[in-house]
Amino acid sequence: MKITDVEAIYLRLPEIDALRCDGTQDTLLIRIHTDAGITGIGEVDSSPEVAKAIIEASASHLISNGLKNIIIGEDPFDREKLWNNMFHGSSYYGRQGAAIHAISGIDMALWDIVGKTAERTTAQMLGGVYRNRVKAYASLVMPETIKDACLLAEKFMDMGYKAIKFGWGPFGADDYFDVEAVKAIRSVIGERTELMIDIGQRWDAKHAIKMARRFEEYGVHWIEEPLAPDDLEGYAMLSAATDIHIAAGENESGRKAFERLIKEGRVDIIQPDLGRCGGLTEGKKIADLAYAEHKMIVPHAFKTGILVAASTHFAASISNGFLMEYTVSDSPLARTLVQNPVLFKDGYVHLPDRPGLGIEIDPDAEARFRV
Numbered sequence: 001m002k003i004t005d006v007e008a009i010y011l012r013l014p015e016i017d018a019l020r021c022d023g024t025q026d027t028l029l030i031r032i033h034t035d036a037g038i039t040g041i042g043e044v045d046s047s048p049e050v051a052k053a054i055i056e057a058s059a060s061h062l063i064s065n066g067l068k069n070i071i072i073g074e075d076p077f078d079r080e081k082l083w084n085n086m087f088h089g090s091s092y093y094g095r096q097g098a099a100i101h102a103i104s105g106i107d108m109a110l111w112d113i114v115g116k117t118a119e120r121t122t123a124q125m126l127g128g129v130y131r132n133r134v135k136a137y138a139s140l141v142m143p144e145t146i147k148d149a150c151l152l153a154e155k156f157m158d159m160g161y162k163a164i165k166f167g168w169g170p171f172g173a174d175d176y177f178d179v180e181a182v183k184a185i186r187s188v189i190g191e192r193t194e195l196m197i198d199i200g201q202r203w204d205a206k207h208a209i210k211m212a213r214r215f216e217e218y219g220v221h222w223i224e225e226p227l228a229p230d231d232l233e234g235y236a237m238l239s240a241a242t243d244i245h246i247a248a249g250e251n252e253s254g255r256k257a258f259e260r261l262i263k264e265g266r267v268d269i270i271q272p273d274l275g276r277c278g279g280l281t282e283g284k285k286i287a288d289l290a291y292a293e294h295k296m297i298v299p300h301a302f303k304t305g306i307l308v309a310a311s312t313h314f315a316a317s318i319s320n321g322f323l324m325e326y327t328v329s330d331s332p333l334a335r336t337l338v339q340n341p342v343l344f345k346d347g348y349v350h351l352p353d354r355p356g357l358g359i360e361i362d363p364d365a366e367a368r369f370r371v
Contacts, residue, residue, distance in 0.1 A: 001117065003076055005033040006068040006106065008055040010048045011369040013333055021168040021200060022141055023302045024331035028052055029366065030105035034076060038116050041361060042108030043306035045275030046101035054090065054102040064092035067102055076113045083107055083281045100253035100278050107279025108310050108357075115356030122310070122357050126284060126317040133348040134315045135162065136326035137196065139302055142169030146181045153188045156328060162347035163323065164189060167198020167224060179214050186218045196247070198224035205234030212242035222247040222269055235265035245269050250300035253277055258286045262293050271325075273300040274310045287318040301325045305338030308349070309357045312342050316351045324349065336365040 012026040028051050030042035044051045057066030070089045071082050083103065090099040115122045123129045138156040143149050149166060156164055166185065171178060178197075186195060197220055203211065208226040215223065222245035227234045229251040239246045247269035252258050253276050261267060270290045274283050287297050297320050299311040308326065315321035326349060327334055339362035343350040352358025 001034050001036045001038070001075055001077070003032060003071050003074050004035050006055060006071065007031040007033075008044075008052040008068075009366070010052055010371040011333060011337070011366065012048070012371050013331065013369065020141070022329065022331070024304065024327060024329040024334035027304055027306075027333065027337075028105060029306070029337075029361070030055075030109045032076065032106065032109040032113060034113060036117070038113055040076070040109035040111070040113035040116070041306060041357060041359065042105040042110075042112065042279070043275050043303060043310070044101050044105035045273050045303050045307065046098050050098045051102040051105070054094075054099055055106070061092075063088060063090075065089045067106055071106065076110045077117075079107065079110050079114065079281055082110065083278070096253050096257060100282075101276045104253075104275050104277060104279040104282075107281050108274060108306075111280045111310075112356040119355045121351065121353065121355065122280070122313040123317040123351055126280060126313065129316050129351065130319055130321070131316050131351075133350045134312055134321065135323045135347060136344060136349045137161065137163035137165050137194065137323060138328045139165050139325045140167070140328060142166040142171045142181070144170055146177070146184050149181060150184050150188045153185050157189055157193065160346050161193075163194035163196070163221070165196035165198060165224070165325070168200040171197065172199040172202030172226070175211065175214075178211065182215055182218045182220060191219065194221040195219065196222045196224060199226040201225050201228050203227060205231065205237045208234070208238050209241045212238065212244050216243055220244050224248065224271070225250070232260060232265040235261075235267055239266045239268060247271055247298065250276070255282055255285045255289060259289055262289055262295055268295065270295050270297050271300045272297065273307075274314060275303060275307050280310065280314060283314055284318070287320060291318075291320045295320070297321050298323045299325065302327045302329070304334050305341040305359060306357070309338070309342050309352065309359045312349050312351055313357065333365075333369055336362055337369070338362065339365075
């Protein structure tokens with residue numbers, strides 16, 4: 001079997017709010033074709049136009065090439081070899097960031113092809129299934145008012161969620177608002193529902209320590225990305241100073257960045273995004289790094305049903321996976337691109353039993369949002 005073509009398809013809502021931290025407004029769909037007629041699907045969580053250019057770029061020289069050029073004609077089963085070839089072939093302009101993001105979507109699609117060819121699920125091909133369902137938390141952008149947040153919390157508790165996260169929006173700008181919001185949301189969801197808060201990188205370490213101590217009263221399960229991604233010393237200070245778990249990692253790409261986050265930042269919950277971190281191939285290595293340091297993995301997945309499916313297979317196939325993000329955005333791109341999304345029921349996403357990622361793209365949705 002040989003790879004015959006790689007499509008990088010930019011999908012976008014008609015109108016985008018650039019001031020809103022919402023990755024469900026656009027995406028880069030990856031479709032890899034083979035001479036056996038088997039097609040793989042992946043997704044890149046990055047700036048879609050930047051990642052598309054990286055994939056489609058013409059060759060410049062040995063270590064500055066477009067990713068498509070590197071893998072055309074290759075065997076999709078050679079996933080490790082292809083990952084390394086893409087990494088080294090883009091090292092002149094890559095090694096982290098957008099180049100790794102672009103590799104991620106291609107790698108995801110390769111794993112889809114391998115599963116479809118073997119007639120096994122991606123989770124099985126990744127090494128085995130530890131669990132057939134994964135607890136999922138409702139992931140929401142924090143609205144402007146506490147009243148609206150409470151209404152949303154009530155809505156998703158009624159839908160069966162056992163964990164919920166609010167993030168970005170007004171969080172992190174006003175201490176009084178933050179504490180009152182956490183207090184009010186906790187009163188709605190009860191004591192047994194896990195509550196997570198994403199601050200969106202707005203604090204420094206000392207301020208985060210102060211606020212974490214105030215949040216402890218309300219049983220916050222984790223505080224996510226309160227600091228700048230590179231403030232590893234601050235993360236280590238914060239983790240040592242509070243009983244609340246500290247979560248981070250969605251902004252990292254490549255295992256070396258995660259090794260620093262784990263060993264120097266000492267965060268408790270590691271959050272690789274499979275559309276950014278290097279795909280499933282690199283994701284497994286990151287999970288192994290976390291396992292060696294007794295850290296849990298919760299994949300970040302605020303995109304479309306493609307990333308949700310890949311994250312479900314990933315979380316099901318690692319020993320230190322126990323929870324995953326499930327975006328409840330009402331974006332039509334997030335809700336309609338995949339015509340057979342991963343099943344959510346009674347607080348859990350259920351592992352698809354179809355080969356590969358087990359999903360299909362709705363052609364009408366693809367055509368509607370294609371740029």
